[in-house]
Amino acid sequence: MSNRYSIFSLIKNGLSHNEKWGQAWRSPEPRREYDVVIVGAGGHGLATAYYLAKVHGVRNIAVLEKGWLGGGNVARNTTIVRSNYLWDESARLYEKSMQLWEGLSQDLNYNVMFSQRGVLNLAHTLQEVRDTQRRINANRYNGVDGEWVTPEQVRDIVPIINLNTRYPVLGGSLQRRGGVARHDAVAWGFARAADALGVDLIQNCPVTNIRTKGGAVEGVDTGKGFIKAKKVAVVVAGHSSVLAEMAGIRLPIESHPLQALVSEPVKPVIHTVIMSNAVHAYISQSDKGDLVIGAGVDQYTGYGQRGSFQSIEHTVQAIVEMFPTLSRVRMNRQWGGIVDVTPDACPIVSKTDIKGLYFNCGWGTGGFKATPGSGWVFAHTIAHNEPHPLNAAFSIDRFYNGHLIDEHGAAAVAH
Amino acid sequence: MWTELDQETPLVGLGHPPGGFTHGQLGSVLLAELPFVELTNLRGEPGSPGFLAAVLDSIGSELPTTPNTVATSADCCAMWLAPNEWLLRSTGAQPTDLARRLDAALGRQFFAATDQSSGYSVIRLSGPHARAVLAKGSPLDLHPRAFGVGQCAQTLHFKTSVLLRRLDLAGQEAWEVIVRRSFADYAVRIMLDAMEEYLGPGVAPGSSSH
Amino acid sequence: MLVIRCPWCGERAETEFNYGGEADIVRPTDAEHLSDREWGDYVFMRKNTLGLHREQWVHSHGCRRWFVAERDTRTYQFKSYEKLGAHAMEKS
Ligand SMILES: Cc1cc2nc3c(=O)[nH]c(=O)nc-3n(C[C@H](O)[C@H](O)[C@H](O)COP(=O)(O)OP(=O)(O)OC[C@H]3O[C@@H](n4cnc5c(N)ncnc54)[C@H](O)[C@@H]3O)c2cc1C
């Protein structure tokens, strides 16, 4: 990397008044042809490009993005990272991702501010207590850390919590290795590292059609003309069905608005991530001091990157009930993203019936945590034209052969 | 042994006198529970020959076929719930046994008349601030221009389903709220909360001055 | 919050309604002859249209009737409403 960040580059650039930092990545014009064209420069698309170049030695790669790099869900999420999913297939996939997170800043030479401050999933009913304990046991069996915490321990971790709400807190699971990362930095870090390996990142370049011939992919029509490609890998989150339709493929996906909001910055009061399925709310505090709060999906499908007010209201009611002391904190900003929801709350990372066409989608409300892992297995799938063992179970075929992986329990509040 | 006299309304937990729960002042806003109102759910096809006529015959009231409207007779008020569904609310002092009367009158029709008296609670809000109190939990426009006497609506009150009916009590605006029995406590408590600002200090729950 | 026009009750707040997904999905009648592919298609695959979408809604807290609406999934604007079965009844 010509532009490597280090203590020496900090000093050197400091001495020149920080006016000589190089560009983090190029903005090239697209070539006429690539070995692999990746559609969508979100976290997953950029991670895919990076691992394709780095691990599989593919050099001739373009990432095409209709808007700006990192303008989609990758920079709209609430940045929760955890791997405590119930089923073996998902636990292994998310755990792979967790392990990549643990070395990511070093690997990318970019500080993604991954902070393992712990993720607390609260249980408010006896059934939730049983389900949570079952999940902790399943997690440990899969080598994923997790522990049961009593209401008193919950209070020690989060002193401002009100345990005796309408649905009293009966305990919870704690994954200490879980936490948060800075989402923009994840997009930028992967972009910069992929660019350094020769990947062309092309922004303002919407894909408008996927050309196929004789059951094989030929390339894509874009806002910048036709681009030929041996392989096309689609990673467009909320727009997956739109791209699938271009190739004549059907997906079991519905796109829903999902909203989040942040407060004005306040002194540190929440030192971990707290999630509650029962009252449907989750909250963490950013390093700046903003309280980061996530709502649920809107019931209707939509592509508008905004949702309805009552979804926000519902979440804020739950937050205020759990943390009465926050009732007068002002909210600064609120926004929405479009998430791609599957019937079993699990992703699709898969080959398709069209040769050379791959889809990675369906991460729904919880794919940020999977960013490095998703890129890792998708790159393998594209390079070898065969799934990696970790994503073999996540093919489109499962909706035809019935091998669904129902993660609604672990993914319900979903982030 | 269970007798009629032992019957309790779901608001018993709010510590009311036997005649139903009341709170507030008529001069501002008064909430009153009307205990044990007789309610009958009627389903049938208005287009089916003879159906409307037979109902009129047996209960003395037309069935409203315009959505969200009400028709009344001497001892009954029929509220539109859906194109083939009505709630018949007895208004007289005596039990009218509507379900049995309808069964007898509609014997050969395709219909269902079900006594649901014990499934619901009936609340009345009256006084100059009644509408303002109700509006706090309602997504509807309750202004007389949009919601007048003779209209009813199934809707939400905060998070529970309710059936609203606009009343006229001697020229005064008032509202009837019919809510599922198991949500009555919730609905009333949240209304009491909404009433607070209009009652001022010194009005303890349960006090009334009408 | 969306304002939705129930074909019976008129304009009401979105909170009174529940969404019922894509409209016009017909349950296959010859179930025993269906391939896995066809079942998967019927049960799981969805158009998820970007643009004008025909979809089902139910007025849950109102008259509890289902109806079909056309809504633009980009702007969320409703373009038309029809009573469920209105189509079928016209045809028969
Ligand atoms: C409010 C909110 C909160 C969330 N919270 C969490 C959380 O706490 N933890 C968690 O794990 N996950 C969370 N998620 C989910 C997570 O953000 C997504 O699952 C994940 O970011 C999706 O992958 P991506 O980053 O590649 O998507 P995106 O960033 O959306 O990337 C897709 C890209 O494809 C581009 N594209 C679309 N169509 C085309 C086209 N035709 N041509 C070219 N490019 C195109 C888009 O412009 C976009 O940049 C949340 C999501 C939202 C909206």
Ligand SMILES: [Zn+2]
């Ligand atoms: Zn209606």
